[in-house]
Amino acid sequence: MSKKIATRQAYGDALAEFGSDERIVVLDADLSKSTKTDVFKAKYPERHFNMGIAEGNMMAVAAGLSTCGKIVFASSFAIFASERACEQIRNSICYPKLNVKIGATHAGISVGEDGASHQCSEDIGVMRSMPNMTIICPADAVETRAAVKAAIELNGPVYLRLGRLNVPVIYDEANYKFELGKGVTLREGNDVTIISTGLMTEMALNAHELLKNEGIEARVINIHTIKPIDKEIITKAAKETGALVVAEEHVAYGGLGSAVAEVVVDNYPVPVKMVNMGDRFGKSGVPSELFKMYGLTPENIVSKAKEALEAKKKCCK
Amino acid sequence: MDKCKTDEFKKIAYRIRKHIIEGTFNAGSGHPGGSLSCTDILTVLYFHSMNIDPKNPKAPDRDRFVLSKGHCAPALYGTLAERGFFPKEEIVKLRRIDSYLEGHPCMKSVPGVDMSTGSLAQGFSASVGMALAGKIDKKDYHVYTILGDGELEEGQVWEAAMAAAHFKLNNLIAFVDHNGMQIDGYITEVMSPEPVVGKFKAFGWNVINIDGHDYEQIIDAIEQGKMQKDKPTMIVAETIKGKGVSFMEGQVGWHGKAPDKEQRDKAIAELDEFLAGLEVE
Numbered sequence: 001m002s003k004k005i006a007t008r009q010a011y012g013d014a015l016a017e018f019g020s021d022e023r024i025v026v027l028d029a030d031l032s033k034s035t036k037t038d039v040f041k042a043k044y045p046e047r048h049f050n051m052g053i054a055e056g057n058m059m060a061v062a063a064g065l066s067t068c069g070k071i072v073f074a075s076s077f078a079i080f081a082s083e084r085a086c087e088q089i090r091n092s093i094c095y096p097k098l099n100v101k102i103g104a105t106h107a108g109i110s111v112g113e114d115g116a117s118h119q120c121s122e123d124i125g126v127m128r129s130m131p132n133m134t135i136i137c138p139a140d141a142v143e144t145r146a147a148v149k150a151a152i153e154l155n156g157p158v159y160l161r162l163g164r165l166n167v168p169v170i171y172d173e174a175n176y177k178f179e180l181g182k183g184v185t186l187r188e189g190n191d192v193t194i195i196s197t198g199l200m201t202e203m204a205l206n207a208h209e210l211l212k213n214e215g216i217e218a219r220v221i222n223i224h225t226i227k228p229i230d231k232e233i234i235t236k237a238a239k240e241t242g243a244l245v246v247a248e249e250h251v252a253y254g255g256l257g258s259a260v261a262e263v264v265v266d267n268y269p270v271p272v273k274m275v276n277m278g279d280r281f282g283k284s285g286v287p288s289e290l291f292k293m294y295g296l297t298p299e300n301i302v303s304k305a306k307e308a309l310e311a312k313k314k315c316c317k
Numbered sequence: 318m319d320k321c322k323t324d325e326f327k328k329i330a331y332r333i334r335k336h337i338i339e340g341t342f343n344a345g346s347g348h349p350g351g352s353l354s355c356t357d358i359l360t361v362l363y364f365h366s367m368n369i370d371p372k373n374p375k376a377p378d379r380d381r382f383v384l385s386k387g388h389c390a391p392a393l394y395g396t397l398a399e400r401g402f403f404p405k406e407e408i409v410k411l412r413r414i415d416s417y418l419e420g421h422p423c424m425k426s427v428p429g430v431d432m433s434t435g436s437l438a439q440g441f442s443a444s445v446g447m448a449l450a451g452k453i454d455k456k457d458y459h460v461y462t463i464l465g466d467g468e469l470e471e472g473q474v475w476e477a478a479m480a481a482a483h484f485k486l487n488n489l490i491a492f493v494d495h496n497g498m499q500i501d502g503y504i505t506e507v508m509s510p511e512p513v514v515g516k517f518k519a520f521g522w523n524v525i526n527i528d529g530h531d532y533e534q535i536i537d538a539i540e541q542g543k544m545q546k547d548k549p550t551m552i553v554a555e556t557i558k559g560k561g562v563s564f565m566e567g568q569v570g571w572h573g574k575a576p577d578k579e580q581r582d583k584a585i586a587e588l589d590e591f592l593a594g595l596e597v598e
Binding site: 051087 | 423435439440442444
């Protein structure tokens with residue numbers, strides 16, 4: 001078993017690692033021990049500001065700082081970052097296209113025991129609808145580090161979707177080349193394609209193995225940059241495999257599934273099946289139990305892959 | 318202040334007021350009432366207090382200004398045009414599809430606009446961010462902002478007020494354009510933010526209460542603000558909504574309504590008469 005690291009931890013570590021750039025300023029809203037910006041704070045206390053429990057103000061302060069040449073990382077739980085401060089992100093950050101990075105931790109149902117109020121599962125949809133916004137949802141610690149670096153290098157708003165739960169490291173740090181806006185083919189296969197993001201990518205890899213045991217060759221594509229999405233890799237997968245499954249830790253609407261469907265409908269329509277939380281809120285529980293209850297499992301990906309294959313056969317008749 | 322200097326401010330302010338009338342008349346919409354009430358403050362800021370250069374609007378060490386009450390863009394645009402940030406001929410194109418003069422201030426399109434605003438309270442928070450950047454960088458610039466008094470009903474104003482005092486942002490000088498009215502009526506009837514002075518004092522600000530149409534008082538208040546060692550300054554400026562146009566003064570109805578042709582002619586005639594009076598003296 002490979003080692004497990006939460007993407008929020010990798011985020012805090014990366015901020016500290018790249019923090020020698022004096023343009024970087026980090027804001028937090030009384031959650032620095034949870035968002036892990038405290039790692040940056042320990043190293044660069046003069047550029048870390050606790051804005052208190054006031055996320056709306058934090059986002060617009062971040063905007064003001066960025067107009068003065070700062071690269072601002074504003075952090076909170078995804079629910080407060082993307083939804084409580086939604087309109088501040090829209091009007092003060094995205095509309096003027098300012099250099100603010102939103103480090104949104106505790107995204108998705110994997111928050112676990114804190115329950116539905118804190119399990120932000122609508123944020124991709126909300127953020128994706130905003131012009132000028134770039135959305136990155138890393139699958140592991142290696143990808144998170146690369147995403148933070150890319151966010152620093154990009155001049156404009158970025159939403160980093162990060163998790164609380166410790167997740168396996170799937171990439172080899174030494175060999176991984178992160179390209180903003182480009183999907184990553186993790187497994188080859190021509191029967192069906194599983195497209196995933198965040199912690200669902202680990203499950204997609206497991207599903208690949210399960211399908212292989214049954215003689216089905218599933219391609220696995222990890223999408224870290226949800227916006228702008230990699231139309232090329234998705235269209236190619238649609239053409240070459242003819243059936244897609246999209247797996248994400250998000251509600252049914254507006255997320256990666258919607259984004260993939262938009263690309264496919266526009267370019268090369270093929271059957272697309274979804275693995276997500278459906279149209280419902282989460283609940284309290286241990287993450288592993290919640291994954292089962294909400295169908296976020298390799299087994300469910302396998303079953304959806306088979307459905308997609310069936311649909312493909314019908315289409316081809 | 319000598320009379321000559323006062324007259325100079327008056328002339329500038331009345332030219333800005335004409336821009337407000339012409340802009341909103343040509344657009345057929347906009348917010349003349351609150352624009353006219355904050356015109357004298359903008360005049361002092363852009364023609365006396367602020368360190369700015371229209372030829373270099375992005376100079377890193379310049380003073381910053383944020384119109385947190387962004388709907389009063391006609392006043393800001395009129396001021397920027399008079400100060401030379403863009404041609405005065407643009408004013409009549411306010412809100413048009415072929416113009417860069419957006420209905421609310423847009424920092425990406427309008428030369429001299431330091432922050433895009435329009436959604437109330439967000440500009441105030443942004444000005445806190447700019448002041449904080451000045452502290453991080455150990456720069457001497459000041460950040461100025463104008464809030465509406467109705468805007469004080471937004472909870473975020475008080476989040477920003479708390480943060481500015483907490484970080485001891487003595488480089489932040491804010492105004493409340495206290496004209497007492499908002500879209501739906503008198504602020505005390507809609508949702509009273511009073512006592513405004515007491516509230517900002519309680520939030521740890523240096524608070525100065527002035528006549529917002531008295532240039533000397535505006536200048537003195539800014540100077541007092543600049544001398545603060547560890548507090549941000551809130552200048553609560555008592556103003557008259559629609560100031561300078563007799564039939565708009567003190568009228569709630571002119572919050573967000575453009576003058577028609579007849580009203581425009583009457584307003585311009587009044588303002589011209591006032592200016593002519595100053596020339597003769």
